[in-house]
Amino acid sequence: MRIVVGMSGGVDSSVAALLLKQQGYDVVGVFMKNWEEEDENGVCTATEDYEDVARVCDKIGIPYYTVNFSKNYKDRVFSHFLEEYEKGRTPNPDVLCNIEIKFKDLLNYAKGVVGADYLATGHYVQKSLKDGKYELNRGYDANKDQSYFLSGIGQKELEGAIFPIGHLNKKEVRKIAEENGLSTAKKKDSTGICFIGERNFTNFLSEYLTGTEGDMIDLDTGEKKGRHKGLMFYTLGQRRGLGIGGSGSGEPWFVADKDMENNILYVVQGDKHPALYSKSLDASKMNWVSGEPRVSPGECFACTAKFRYRQSDQGVQVTVLEDGKIHVDFDQPQRAVTPGQEVVLYEGNNCLGGAVIDEIEKVPLHSVIQ
DSSP states (O other): OEEEEEOOSSHHHHHHHHHHHHTTOEEEEEEEEOSOTTSSSOOOOHHHHHHHHHHHHHHHTOOEEEEEOHHHHIIIIIHHHHHHHHTTOOOOHHHHHIIIIIIIIIHHHHHHTSOOSEEEOOOSEEEEEETTEEEEEEOSSTTTOOGGGGTTOOHHHHHTEEOTTTTSOHHHHHHHHHHTTOTTTTOOOOOSOTTTTTSOHHHHHHTTSOOOOEEEEETTTOOEEEEESOGGGOOTTOOTTOOOTTSTTSSOEEEEEEETTTTEEEEEESTTOGGGEEEEEEEEEEEETTSSOSSOTTOEEEEEEESSTTOOOEEEEEEEOSTTOEEEEEEEEEEOOOTTSEEEEEETTEEEEEEEEEEEEEOOTTOOOO
């Protein structure tokens, strides 16, 4: 059985390839290039990462190739990223990359070009088969679980996917790499968005979009607190980079709202301010991993949800609507739920799927947040 491993140059995909090789499979490593380093903007470590892939594959004793999806990435992921920021929303390109590139283009390449039976990745997730349907389950390591980022895939993708390290924790993965002499054993995990790298985010975005300066207003008093650089550069709940610390009560200031029409950034003081909290959301483009809605349109069911990666599960009531839309009521007010991000639904360890947050309903301003 031939298995293609999507290799990033990190320790997780390295160990995924190693384990499959040790189990006797015909393993082929494939490195995806999703960003052209010669581009005038952006920073990516593709060259260094590919060299790590080569060293690991040579050590394991498997063939390896590189495939260039940079045009696909720019057309279907990066362009959407820019469009969302231009609208004042905060997108999650990692979720879209998994949908459009890893589990579409790479999966098709693995099966159609390399002749593989499966595509394996180094994601910390697991899959199972229940009542004839594949389920996407959380990774064993709760601190590394990546089901949030794979909430957009479905039955076809899960059928063709293998997740060799989903049952391990990070410490075990690094130990396996070290014991087997893999050069990536102690390599630092990548963080943030690949095409931005270590660059200042505002500077990067400014290369592609023009921000219009405007007033930064205290939501409570209407007082002008300063000037913002452009609404696209700020996200709800943001604290850093406002440049207005020390005024008022002395508590930190946070972004509470954006008025796109009048180019105003509203800020409030204190992380318990009710303007930072919402009680429900509406989302669209809902992907059900099983391929079918949990209940019929118009019906409601209880589950848990995450509104951002690494957030603990929150109790919610979900109403399924028509045309891939859902309405989600929160059991408790939630801080900094942000349009453009993903709401991902769970039943226990089972990831039901995810949707793109379109609108939020704030709690009343007179509310008391505990």
